[in-house]
Amino acid sequence: MRELLALEGTAGEGDSLSALCSPRVGRFSPRLAAGDAVQPGTTLGLLRILNSRFALVAPKGAFGRVSSVVSAGGVGYQGELLTFRAGEVTADFEAG
Secondary structure: OOOEEEEEEEEOOOOEEEEEHHHOOEEEHHHHHHHOEEOOEEEEEEEEOOOOOEEEEEOOOEEEEEOOOOOOEEEEEOOOOEEEEEEEOOHHHHOO
């Protein structure tokens, strides 16, 4: 399965949250839940674009703990997929 990088964005709740957004229009099926760790290369979910499926992965610099995830369904270009608190999970990454 081919991969696409999620886009980095801001969550609009001040500086405490960051967001990962869709790089294309399609249907998103999340693979993460609130509380999960995210780091570069983590698969966030599947993005279906027409009849093609792509693994949507976290970009370089995305380290944190997931705060919220959108429900499965349609997403627009730069539509927010999840929010995360940056830097809260360094122990998780050192163990893995």
